[in-house]
Structure formats: C-alpha cells, structure tokens
Amino acid sequence: MEKALRIGYFADGPWAHGALELLSNDSSLEIAFVCARHCRPDEYLRERASEINVDFLVEEDVNSTAFIDRLRCYGSDLFVSMSFDQILRRQLYSLPRLGTINCHAGKLPYYRGRNVLNWALINDEKEFGITVHYIDDGVDTGDVILQSSYPICDTDDYGKLLEKAFFECPIILHRSIKSIYAGTAERISQSSLASAELICTQRMAGDERLDWSTTSREVFNFVRALADPGPRATTNMGSTAVKINKVEFIPDAPIYKGIPGAILAKHENGFLVKTGDSYIKILDWSSSARLKVGGRFK
Numbered sequence: 001m002e003k004a005l006r007i008g009y010f011a012d013g014p015w016a017h018g019a020l021e022l023l024s025n026d027s028s029l030e031i032a033f034v035c036a037r038h039c040r041p042d043e044y045l046r047e048r049a050s051e052i053n054v055d056f057l058v059e060e061d062v063n064s065t066a067f068i069d070r071l072r073c074y075g076s077d078l079f080v081s082m083s084f085d086q087i088l089r090r091q092l093y094s095l096p097r098l099g100t101i102n103c104h105a106g107k108l109p110y111y112r113g114r115n116v117l118n119w120a121l122i123n124d125e126k127e128f129g130i131t132v133h134y135i136d137d138g139v140d141t142g143d144v145i146l147q148s149s150y151p152i153c154d155t156d157d158y159g160k161l162l163e164k165a166f167f168e169c170p171i172i173l174h175r176s177i178k179s180i181y182a183g184t185a186e187r188i189s190q191s192s193l194a195s196a197e198l199i200c201t202q203r204m205a206g207d208e209r210l211d212w213s214t215t216s217r218e219v220f221n222f223v224r225a226l227a228d229p230g231p232r233a234t235t236n237m238g239s240t241a242v243k244i245n246k247v248e249f250i251p252d253a254p255i256y257k258g259i260p261g262a263i264l265a266k267h268e269n270g271f272l273v274k275t276g277d278s279y280i281k282i283l284d285w286s287s288s289a290r291l292k293v294g295g296r297f298k
Contacts, residue, residue, distance in 0.1 A: 002028070004027070004028055004029055004030040005028060005029050005030065005077050005078060005098075005177070005180070005181045006030045006031075006032045006074070006075060006076045006077045006078070007023060007029055007030065007031055007032060007076060007077070007078050007079070007080050007177070008032045008033050008035070008071065008074060008076035008078070008079045008080070008096065009023070009031055009032075009033065009034045009035065009079075009080050009082070010035045010062070010079065010080065010081045010082070010084040010086075010088070011034060011035070011036065011042070011045060011080075011081070011082045011083060011084060012036060012037045012040075012042050012045070012082075012083045012084060012085065013042065013082075013083045014162075014166045015082055015083050015103070015105075015165060015166050015169040015170065016042065016045060016082040016083050017042075017044050017045070017048075018166060018167070018169070018170035019080075019082050019103070019169065019170035019173050019174065020034070020045065020048055021048075021170070022170050022171070022173075022174040023080075023174065023177070024048070024052050026174070026178075028178070028181055029177065029181070031049075031052060031054045032054065032074040032075065032076045033049075033054055033055045033056075033057055033071075033074055033076075034046075034048075034049040034054060034055070034056050034057065035057040035058070035059065035062065035084070036056065036057070036058055037058075037084065037085050037086075038058050038059060038060045038086075039085070041056075041058050055074075061086075062086050062088065062092060063086070063087075063088070063089040063091065063092050065091075068091055068092055068095065071092075071095060072095065076095070076096045077096055077097055077098050078096050078098040078099065078100070078101065078177070078180060079092075079093065079095070079096050079099070079100035079101070079135075080100070080101055080102075080103075080173070080177065081100065081101070081102040081103070081135065082102075082103050082169065082173060083103075087139065088100055088135055090137060093135045093136075098180055099134055099135070100134065100135040101132055101133065101134055101135065101145065101173075101176060101177075101180070102132070102133060102134075102135050102140070102142070103130065103131075103132050103169050103172065103173045103176075104116075104130070104131045104132075104133065104140050105117055105128065105129075105130055105165045105169065106120075106128070106129055106130075106131060106140070106200075107127075107128065107129020107130075107131060107147060107149060108129070108131040108133060108140055108144060108147070108190055108193070109140075109141075109190040109191075109193060109194050109196075109197040109198070110129070110194065110197070110198040111128070111129065111198055111200055112139065112140040112141070112197055112198065112199050112200065113139070113140065113199045113200035113201060113202070114200055114201060114202035114203070115200060115201075115202055115203045116128075116200050117158060117161045117162065117165065118158060118203055118225045118226065118230065119200045119203075119225070120152065120161070120225075121152070121156070121157070121158060121161065121221055121224055121225035122221050122222055122225045123221070124217065124218075124221050125152055126151065126152055127149045127150060127151050127152055128149070128150055128152055128161060128165075129147055129148065129149045129150070130147070130148050130150070130165065130168055130169055130172050131144055131146070131147045132144070132145045132146045132147070132172055132173055132176040133145060133190075134187065141190060142190075143187040143188055143189055143190070144186070144187075144188040144189075144190060144193065145176045145179065145180070145185050145186060145187070145188075146172050146175060146176045146179070146186075147193075148168070148172055150164055150168060154249065156224070157224035157225070157227040157246070158224065158225055158226060158227045158228075158229070158230045159227055159228050159229055159230075162229070205231075208226050208230075208231045208232065208233055208234045209233075209234055209235070210222060210223070210233040210234060210235045210244065210297075212235070212260035212261035212273070212274070212275055212276070212297055213260040213275075213276040214275065214276050215275060215276050215277045215278075216249060216250070216253060216275040216276075216277055216278045216279060216280045217249060218275075218276075219247065219275050219280050220247055220248075220249035220280060223244050223245070223246065223247045224246070224247075227245050227246060228245055232244060232245050232286075233245075235261070235297040235298065236297065236298045237287065237289035237290075237291065237295060237296075237297060237298075238289065240287060240288055240289035241287060242285055242286070242287035242289055242291075242297065243285060243286050243287065244282055244284070244285045245284040245285065245286070246282075246283045246284035247280045247281060247282050247283060248270070248280060248281040248283055249280060250278070250279065250280060250281065253278035253279050253280075254278060255277050255278050256278070258274045259274055259296065260274055260275055260276050261273065261274065261296050261297035261298055262274040262294075262295075262296050262297075263291060263292065263293050263294065263295045263296065263297070264279055264293065265293060266292075266293055267281060269281075269283060270282050270283045271291055271293070273297065
C-alpha cells in the first residue's frame with residue numbers, strides 16, 4: 001500500500017471543520033497536527049484533533065524559529081491553510097517537501113485580500129470564486145492548483161454566500177490535495193489568468209455606515225453584503241443607530257431627485273426610503289428609534 005500523505009493543518013472556522021472531516025476520513029491522507037488561531041482557538045478543531053489522536057497546536061508566532069523546529073518533528077509532506085489568520089513566511093511554508101497550499105474564497109487574482117465575499121456583493125458581482133493555490137512570499141499570489149466559480153443571484157446575501165463557501169471550500173481543497181498526492185496537480189501562474197489583480201482591503205468597525213446618496217442598487221448590494229452574520233448596514237434616525245439587515249430593490253422605481261434617506265411611505269411589511277436615484281424598501285431592521293413617514297435617516 002502506498003504511504004499516506006502527511007498533512008500539517010493550519011485552520012479555523014466552519015470551512016476548516018468540513019475539510020478536516022474529508023481529510024481525516026481519507027485513508028490516503030494522514031493528519032500530522034492541527035494548528036489553530038492563537039487569539040481564539042477553535043474548540044471544534046480541538047475536540048476533533050483529540051478524537052483522531054493528533055496534536056492540537058496553538059502558537060502566537062508560527063514563524064518563530066522555535067515553533068518551526070517543533071514542526072520539523074512531525075515529518076509533514078504538505079502544509080494546508082484554511083482560514084488561518086497568520087501569514088506563513090518562507091522558512092515555514094517551504095518546510096514540507098511538497099510545500100504549502102491555501103484555500104481562498106475568491107477567484108484569484110481577482111478578490112485577493114480580506115473580506116472578499118462582502119466585497120463581491122458590494123461590487124454587484126454575478127459570481128464568486130474559490131481558489132486553492134500554493135503559498136509564496138506574497139499574499140494570495142501563489143500558483144493556482146484548482147479554481148471554481150459559483151453564481152450570485154439577487155436573493156443571496158452574505159450569510160448565504162458563507163453557507164456556499166463553507167460547503168464548497170472543503171470539497172475543492174480535498175480535490176486539490178488528492179491531485180498533489182497523485183502527482184497530477186497543476187501549477188497555474190496567476191499572471192496567466194489576468195493581466196491585473198483586484199485587491200480587497202479588510203473591512204473595519206465603522207465601514208458599515210450606509211450612504212443613502214448612492215443608487216438604490218448600491219444600497220441594496222451594501223445591505224446584503226453586511227447582512228447577518230455580518231455587522232449589518234448602519235444608519236441613524238436622529239442620534240439613534242438603526243441596523244438594517246434586508247432591503248428590497250425595486251427595479252421599476254422611478255428615477256428622480258429628492259432627499260436621500262427620507263422615509264417616503266409605509267407599506268405593510270416595511271418603509272420606502274429615498275436613495276440617490278430612486279427608492280428602496282427596508283424590510284428587516286432593528287433600533288430603539290421609531291420609524292415614521294417624514295423621518296430621515298442620516
């Protein structure tokens with residue numbers, strides 16, 4: 001029987017949970033260790049590591065000489081990163097004989113960086129990608145092994161894209177590892193996929209502020225991009241914050257000038273609110289403020 005591929009797994013969160021199940025149930029693969037985020041170790045991964053009898057590691061600086069020396073003892077053939085929060089430097093990612101791979105919820109070289117599912121919705125994309133790639137000295141810049149695209153429709157929001165990614169990431173990651181094990185993995189330069197990259201910055205506290213002067217379509221995209229379990233789009237009624245989780249885009253709403261943020265009318269299931277070009281209907285919101293026709297969001 002051919003020797004199993006030993007994998008060092010750097011991971012966090014639901015995408016990592018599903019992948020660990022696939023990898024640990026594959027007899028051609030062997031988990032050497034699981035390394036979780038230092039700031040918030042994943043308890044599910046801790047429990048599963050114990051159940052499959054592998055070491056569960058937590059390290060503040062995975063690139064430290066001491067930690068890398070510790071990893072040498074595991075004899076890993078491949079390192080795998082899934083939603084890990086530290087950048088793996090050359091001394092670490094080059095340690096295994098087959099290198100280190102990462103699964104990224106973006107269609108590289110587009111949507112490189114942070115919070116890419118939120119940005120895809122904000123930018124009104126019609127699809128999002130998942131890419132498995134080798135790690136190199138850049139961030140999300142290494143050669144691609146596998147890449148797939150998945151449609152985005154108007155009924156999708158951040159929560160639904162997360163669910164798709166949680167399901168699909170483990171599948172494409174497992175396929176990639178199997179191709180490496182079989183010696184058939186491709187190495188596709190990202191420069192051959194596009195002449196220019198699209199880089200996303202991390203979204204921070206305060207970036208959830210909604211701008212009513214943008215178009216209705218832009219307001220719609222912004223709200224669904226920050227919907228639960230995101231921070232939700234935020235506006236104010238006077239000095240009171242209003243968090244908006246869902247709005248309805250009305251394609252045939254007339255284009256006209258008005259006061260952005262003005263509450264125009266009450267419907268049975270929500271309020272019409274003026275935007276920069278027309279209006280939208282807010283359907284799901286939370287606030288201690290009382291919404292009424294004639295009021296204004298700011």
